[in-house]
Amino acid sequence: MAEWKNKNTVLTAGFAQIPKGTTLYEVSTMVGCVLIIDADDGVICDASFTFVMDKTSEFLVSLLVGKSVAGGMQEIAQTIQERFLAPGQGAVLQAIRAAVDRYHEKKA
Structure with missing residues (x-):
């Protein structure tokens, strides 16, 4: 059983279009990100x-x-930019940002 199942968690998702002309685009036009976030502390x-x-x-x-x-x-974006050196980095960041933004919209 996943450790987070006993916490006050929410599932949020974000999607972004992969840039045309990249190899990744030939496989899939979109990237999706699903986050499970502890609603008590935002982790x-x-x-x-x-x-x-x-x-x-x-x-x-x-x-x-x-x-x-x-x-x-800020911390997530910096980490992704420094350590995920692959085509579609911007789309990955956009998908994560969309999921995080959705979390904050519903939390407010």
């Missing part, structure tokens, strides 16, 4: 992405779990 408990290759999703999840969305996207 990401788990995440998932719609990438074909599992390692890409696993790596991104490892960068996000434990990060707080309470203060916005």
Whole structure:
């Protein structure tokens, strides 16, 4: 059983279009991001992405779990920009931002 199942969690999702002309676009035109966030403290408990290759999703999840969305996207964006050096980086950030924004909209 996942550790977050016994917490006050919410699931939120965001999507972004992958830029045309990239290899990733040939596989899928959109990237999706699902975040499970502890509503008590705003910390990401788990995440998932719609990438074909599992390692890409696993790596991104490892960068996000434990990060707080309470203060916005600055720390997450910096981490993604420094460590996820792949085509579609901007789309990944946009999908994460959309999920985080949706979380804040519903929390308010």
